[in-house]
Amino acid sequence: MSNLARYVMIGGFLGAGKTTAVARFAQHLTDQGKRVGLICNDQSSGLVDTTLLRSKGFPVEEITGGCFCCRFNSLLDAADNLTQNSRPDIFLAEPVGSCTDLIATVSYPLRRIYGDRFRVAPLSVLVDPMRAARILGIADGRSFSDKVAYVYRKQLQEADLIVVNKCDAHPAEFLDRLIAALAGAYPQARIFTCSAKDGTGAPEWFETVLTGENSAFASRPLEIDYDIYAEGEALLGWLNCTVQLVSDEPFDGNQALVTLAHRIRAGVADAGHEIAHLKMTLDSRDGTGTLSVVSLVGTDREPDLRESLLDRVEGGELVINLRAEADPAVLESLTREALTSLGGVRATMEHLEQLRPGRPTPTHRMA
Ligand SMILES: Nc1nc2c(ncn2[C@@H]2O[C@H](COP(=O)(O)OP(=O)(O)O)[C@@H](O)[C@H]2O)c(=O)[nH]1
Ligand SMILES: [Mg+2]
Structure with a gap:
């Protein structure tokens, strides 16, 4: 059982720090002698993220032209290619930053149809503190329109783990206020604070991802209006x-x-x-x-x-x-x-x- 590959998704809105976190996580695992396989995802081809992660020497597959949920079979193909070439113990997958509903469309199908191949880790959703504070209305400044904010909030609603990233760049009082607001609005999630950039706090989060099971967490498939979601993404x-x-x-x-x-x-x-x-x-x-x-x-x-x-x-x-x-x-x-x-x-x-x-x-x- 325990030699099933673990499938880890690190979600979060555009710019939250997913790719930085994937690189740090991959290095953390490599240092422990584990084999990793990385999967990048985007709506279009020619990806900065893939270039960046490959330059660090990790095996990377990319899925372009649509998100994991809409190109589920490509996700399986990407995992197969990585398995053939590098036999990963752990897959680290970065979904498109404007995508949500991942529990219902990726985690559950992987667990229920391909549970003999993958152990699905709890879903992490990273946030940029300033972006999150503006969406939650506890900080002023430029933000997105309502339908884009709808997608952002849906990501947080389905998170097993909310990871407040970039703690190196913000004062502790601001982060504490943000964490309190997130805990109030998204009580299903366990909240972590870290810096993907310098590594502060990251090992505690990694440990939970590696030992937890998605099924053991409270998150449920979202109730989501696909019309608003589609409009938000298309903005x-x-x-x-x-x-x-x-x-x-x-x-x-x-x-x-x-x-x-x-x-x-x-x-x-x-x-x-x-x-x-x-x-x-x-x-x-x-x-x-x-x-x-x-x-x-x-x-x-x-x-x-x-x-x-x-x-x-x-x-x-x-x-x-x-x-x-x-x-x-x-x-x-x-x-x-x-x-x-x-x-x-x-x-x-x-x-x-x-x-x-x-x-x-x-x-x-x-x-
Ligand atoms: N200060 C700081 N910046 C970070 C951290 N993590 C990511 N960033 C920066 O945030 C920006 C977006 O990061 P990226 O990993 O590409 O985000 P993604 O779009 O979610 O994949 C980049 O400029 C990163 O250098 C962090 O922990 N601290
Ligand atoms: Mg990225």
């Missing part, structure tokens, strides 16, 4: 693009990404929209495997240089993933505009995809 515009950068003079790749983040942010702010998550990687292809990675998780937040290239570069491949509550065509035009003025660096667009997520139609739904 979010998605843009993924790949751009070649070339310059005659070596330039600071890290700074170029930060500058670009400021430009795109200004464009989104001028149009009056809220960014959910902007993430970018620059791969200079210099053979060192180092990347520049910048993230921005709100229109009034600051760009975060998560990983930095060691040297100045003469060019490279830039990948941009932008999710915001905005028309994706608007996101495209302001991204193209931002790319035109990078000093002596010339940008050539190679691939661009922009969309609004379609209505979620789960493969299985078990209540």
Whole structure:
């Protein structure tokens, strides 16, 4: 029994820190001699998350073009591929940040149909403290419209474990108020606090994920209105693009990404929209495997240089993933505009995809 692979889902809204947490969790397990297999998921292809996790040396499969619940069989295929190549003891799966109803559409079907292959861990839902505080109405500032907030709240309602992430970046009194508000609104969940970035508090959460069973937790399949859910998701515009950068003079790749983040942010702010998550990687292809990675998780937040290239570069491949509550065509035009003025660096667009997520139609739904 105990040698069944454990299936762990780390959910949470766009920008909460899922990928950072998956990387830390994977390292934690690898250090203990366990084998891991990572599964990334997105509505479109060309994923910053996959690039970032592969650069850390972990086996990663990605499912693109829809969420786990709607591409359930692809989820099984991804697990099969990982099993063949690396025989994971533990699968760490990151669902799309705008997706919810995962207990009914993923955890239950895995338990009931494929219980001979997986032990399903309790569902964790990560939150960015500032984002959560604004949604819960205990902090001021720019937020999403009601239907997007509906999806956000549904994620918390089905959580077995709510993980207040980024504790390194907020004062304790603020976090205490947030935890009290979350405990009041979502009494079914056990609440953890951690920093996926520096590791504070993470082992306690990991331990519960690794020893708990989803079936032992109070969470139930959601009561959810799929019309509102679909409308909420479709209010979010998605843009993924790949751009070649070339310059005659070596330039600071890290700074170029930060500058670009400021430009795109200004464009989104001028149009009056809220960014959910902007993430970018620059791969200079210099053979060192180092990347520049910048993230921005709100229109009034600051760009975060998560990983930095060691040297100045003469060019490279830039990948941009932008999710915001905005028309994706608007996101495209302001991204193209931002790319035109990078000093002596010339940008050539190679691939661009922009969309609004379609209505979620789960493969299985078990209540
Ligand atoms: N300060 C701080 N930032 C974090 C932490 N975890 C993630 N972040 C940052 O939050 C942003 C979004 O992280 P990411 O893992 O991509 O979120 P995802 O969209 O949920 O996968 C990035 O800039 C991360 O560096 C944390 O524990 N502390
Ligand atoms: Mg992610």
